[in-house]
Amino acid sequence: MKAKKLSLLSSILIALAAVLVVLSLYFPWWQMIFFAPQYPEGLNIIVYPNKLEGEIDIVNGLNHYIGMENFSEENFPELAYLSYLVIGLAVITLLTAILRKKSVLYGLIGLFIIGGSLGAWDLSRALRKFGTNLSPTAPIKIDPFVPPLLGHNTVANFVTESILGYGSYFLIAAFILLLIPLWKDRTR
Amino acid sequence: MKKWIPIASGLLAGFVAATISFADFSTSTNNQAASGSTKSDAEKVYVPFGEKDDYYLFASGGHSGQMFIYGVPSMRHIRTVPVFSQDSATGYGFDEHSKKMMGGYTWGDLHHPAFSETKGDYDGKYMFATDVGNSRAAAMDLETFTVKDIINVPNTSGPHCAAFVTENTEYMFLPTRFAVPIGSDYKPLDEYSQQYRGVMSAVTFDQNQEKLNIAYQVALPPWSYDLSDAGKKSSADWAVMTTYNTEEATTNLEINASQADRDFIVLFNWKELEKMVAEGQYDEVTGQKMIFPEKHKGGIYLVPVAKSPHGVDVTPDGKHFIASGKLAPSMTVFSFDKAFEAVKNQDFSGERNGIPILKYESVMEREVNPENALGPLHTQFDDKGMAYTTMFISSEIVKWDPKTGETLDRIPVQYSPGHSVAAEGDTVSPDGKWLIALNKIAKDSYLSVGPSHPESMQLIDINGKMKVIQSSPVNPEPHYAQIIKADKIKTIEVYPKDENNKLATYKQEDAKIVRNGNEVHVYGIAMRSKFIFDAKAKRPDVIEVNQGDKVFIHLTNTDFDEDITHGFAINSYNLNMEVQPGQTNTLEFTADKAGTFPLYCTNFCSALHQEMTGYFLVKPKN
Numbered sequence: 001m002k003a004k005k006l007s008l009l010s011s012i013l014i015a016l017a018a019v020l021v022v023l024s025l026y027f028p029w030w031q032m033i034f035f036a037p038q039y040p041e042g043l044n045i046i047v048y049p050n051k052l053e054g055e056i057d058i059v060n061g062l063n064h065y066i067g068m069e070n071f072s073e074e075n076f077p078e079l080a081y082l083s084y085l086v087i088g089l090a091v092i093t094l095l096t097a098i099l100r101k102k103s104v105l106y107g108l109i110g111l112f113i114i115g116g117s118l119g120a121w122d123l124s125r126a127l128r129k130f131g132t133n134l135s136p137t138a139p140i141k142i143d144p145f146v147p148p149l150l151g152h153n154t155v156a157n158f159v160t161e162s163i164l165g166y167g168s169y170f171l172i173a174a175f176i177l178l179l180i181p182l183w184k185d186r187t188r
Numbered sequence: 189m190k191k192w193i194p195i196a197s198g199l200l201a202g203f204v205a206a207t208i209s210f211a212d213f214s215t216s217t218n219n220q221a222a223s224g225s226t227k228s229d230a231e232k233v234y235v236p237f238g239e240k241d242d243y244y245l246f247a248s249g250g251h252s253g254q255m256f257i258y259g260v261p262s263m264r265h266i267r268t269v270p271v272f273s274q275d276s277a278t279g280y281g282f283d284e285h286s287k288k289m290m291g292g293y294t295w296g297d298l299h300h301p302a303f304s305e306t307k308g309d310y311d312g313k314y315m316f317a318t319d320v321g322n323s324r325a326a327a328m329d330l331e332t333f334t335v336k337d338i339i340n341v342p343n344t345s346g347p348h349c350a351a352f353v354t355e356n357t358e359y360m361f362l363p364t365r366f367a368v369p370i371g372s373d374y375k376p377l378d379e380y381s382q383q384y385r386g387v388m389s390a391v392t393f394d395q396n397q398e399k400l401n402i403a404y405q406v407a408l409p410p411w412s413y414d415l416s417d418a419g420k421k422s423s424a425d426w427a428v429m430t431t432y433n434t435e436e437a438t439t440n441l442e443i444n445a446s447q448a449d450r451d452f453i454v455l456f457n458w459k460e461l462e463k464m465v466a467e468g469q470y471d472e473v474t475g476q477k478m479i480f481p482e483k484h485k486g487g488i489y490l491v492p493v494a495k496s497p498h499g500v501d502v503t504p505d506g507k508h509f510i511a512s513g514k515l516a517p518s519m520t521v522f523s524f525d526k527a528f529e530a531v532k533n534q535d536f537s538g539e540r541n542g543i544p545i546l547k548y549e550s551v552m553e554r555e556v557n558p559e560n561a562l563g564p565l566h567t568q569f570d571d572k573g574m575a576y577t578t579m580f581i582s583s584e585i586v587k588w589d590p591k592t593g594e595t596l597d598r599i600p601v602q603y604s605p606g607h608s609v610a611a612e613g614d615t616v617s618p619d620g621k622w623l624i625a626l627n628k629i630a631k632d633s634y635l636s637v638g639p640s641h642p643e644s645m646q647l648i649d650i651n652g653k654m655k656v657i658q659s660s661p662v663n664p665e666p667h668y669a670q671i672i673k674a675d676k677i678k679t680i681e682v683y684p685k686d687e688n689n690k691l692a693t694y695k696q697e698d699a700k701i702v703r704n705g706n707e708v709h710v711y712g713i714a715m716r717s718k719f720i721f722d723a724k725a726k727r728p729d730v731i732e733v734n735q736g737d738k739v740f741i742h743l744t745n746t747d748f749d750e751d752i753t754h755g756f757a758i759n760s761y762n763l764n765m766e767v768q769p770g771q772t773n774t775l776e777f778t779a780d781k782a783g784t785f786p787l788y789c790t791n792f793c794s795a796l797h798q799e800m801t802g803y804f805l806v807k808p809k810n
Contacts, residue, residue: 055749057746057748057749058747058748058749061715061716061747061749062716064716065795065796139796139799140795
């Protein structure tokens with residue numbers, strides 16, 4: 001039995017998704033901004049798939065007051081291989097576009113869902129780890145806390161805001177591009 | 189009841205209510221038409237929170253040896269920068285670099301700050317200053333507002349009329365106020381005219397190395413050199429300076445240096461002097477290339493001027509220079525072009541000490557003598573080329589037109605203004621907004637602080653009719669100042685990491701104490717809110733040495749964060765320094781006192797600043 005191939009337009013959309021996935025590597029995926037009276041301009045932790053940017057040292061310097069472990073690239077081994085996984089995902093997406101098989105597309109969407117969930121789980125795990133694993137000898141004692149993946153949080157004199165970066169939006173856009181062929185090439 | 193009553197009373201009530209609500213009962217005294225602005229005086233100087241001043245004012249600190257930085261027009265004191273005097277607030281004069289620069293002196297008399305220039309305009313890179321007290325010059329970096337280099341100027345005593353810089357900061361000239369024998373050797377005062385000299389130094393500044401250097405010196409006659417200015421545009425290769433005591437008196441100068449009817453302006457061509465030095469027309473004296481005008485002819489001329497002149501200022505177009513006779517109540521406008529013509533035609537009236545004298549009449553353009561204006565000292569300029577001269581004795585500022593000599597405006601100030609400074613008022617393009625009178629006396633202007641009153645700076649709005657709109661008490665002594673547009677100055681927030689600096693320690697785990705014989709080098713870190721001197725030690729914040737050890741503490745502030753400055757002091761050791769964000773600084777001393785000495789961070793750094801301490805332990809000998 002020969003399965004019907006996905007339309008050419010769908011194939012192009014899927015290829016476009018692959019391009020977006022690769023593009024996302026060059027943009028931050030997630031960002032946390034810390035505001036305090038003496039930092040009205042905000043301090044940033046900017047997470048790329050392969051590196052951390054922003055005023056990490058200053059944030060670490062301040063976090064020592066509440067006994068939080070240092071953020072550093074060594075603390076996030078994911079950063080070493082995440083970009084390879086993303087490139088792999090892009091390659092599979094491109095293959096899907098070439099194969100134009102619906103079953104493969106289902107698999108790919110599944111992969112996206114699993115990957116995305118794993119990513120979100122990993123980040124929230126890290127946030128929980130940093131926020132709840134406070135040194136018992138810290139000069140300032142505060143209750144353990146877990147900053148949200150998205151949204152506001154208040155810790156001592158700091159208000160933190162977690163937001164998605166452009167990279168994440170590209171991934172979401174890529175995911176939507178993958179869903180369109182399902183609708184477009186639905187069996188009538 | 190008649191029908192009209194409620195109607196009329198209703199109308200009346202409405203009228204009354206409207207009047208109360210909307211009518212303006214204040215008497216109209218707001219008469220600012222002359223200043224061309226509808227703002228009140230208070231509004232003109234008020235800089236609301238969140239906004240910043242338009243200008244920086246750099247005021248010389250006189251014998252405090254420091255530079256005071258103000259904002260204009262608010263006249264708020266922003267910062268004191270130590271230049272020639274120790275300052276425990278910043279550890280200046282204690283840390284290795286500043287201690288070395290100060291060369292054992294503990295004070296200076298800071299006169300005449302001057303900005304580096306490009307094409308006759310301030311470029312906002314460096315500020316120079318001279319020390320009349322101990323004959324030095326300093327260069328301050330305007331990225332950090334710290335002094336980078338200080339140079340001793342041999343053969344001179346008190347560079348009063350310096351610093352003034354040439355159009356592109358090629359040179360700054362430092363003429364001496366007190367004539368001394370070459371090398372400041374002992375010579376009897378009876379041999380004053382033969383043995384004493386008023387040496388002028390041509391100082392260069394290497395902006396890459398941030399080093400001052402003496403290019404050459406000129407052995408001028410033994411007179412007192414008072415003020416000076418470099419030419420601009422068509423006169424850019426030239427400079428002028430006033431001199432008094434051409435009588436060559438050696439005692440009771442008040443009387444004896446005030447006898448001659450005319451003193452001189454020294455007019456010189458620094459390009460020509462530069463060429464003479466390049467051609468070897470100089471003598472090597474005390475390690476300096478010295479031009480003796482009687483031997484090496486050329487480039488230097490004298491212009492007669494009313495007796496005991498003080499200020500000499502070049503107009504923004506570079507065409508004229510204006511001198512004021514301190515004891516002769518008039519300003520004289522001289523023409524550069526006429527002087528150049530006279531030099532070309534060798535139109536000399538004679539010679540003094542081997543230097544040709546130009547005829548007064550052939551250089552002078554006009555004498556200006558505003559009625560009852562006494563003691564003209566310094567002149568500044570506005571954007572229209574109008575001159576503003578301080579009158580020391582009659583305590584006023586006189587505005588006049590150098591082209592016609594017409595007096596345009598006068599305003600009293602309180603009291604005895606020496607210099608004044610206009611916004612960018614000695615550049616090729618003055619701003620013409622503000623003038624500040626730097627007053628020597630301010631009796632009864634402020635709350636009393638005992639017999640010695642504060643001195644004052646008065647802000648004058650020169651848009652239109654002059655008006656004093658703000659007065660600010662100031663530490664001694666507002667001698668001279670410079671005003672620069674705020675947007676020309678680009679400061680840095682933190683010192684960038686310098687991986688080549690062997691004394692710097694950026695990683696906590698690299699903090700270490702290295703002993704080399706009786707030398708102990710501490711490569712330490714200051715960070716919120718602790719010191720780390722030896723990362724591997726049981727107590728990383730303790731330094732232990734033996735009595736008599738030579739101790740070097742190289743401390744790096746690893747808080748690369750705006751405004752997080754740390755200090756470092758050792759109790760009872762009379763030591764103190766500052767490390768700004770990202771900076772590495774060194775203290776060097778001998779641990780001659782045995783005992784236990786707490787050390788601590790002096791510069792408030794954070795909530796746990798009080799805990800930022802450690803110990804300096806000195807083990808006694810035997």
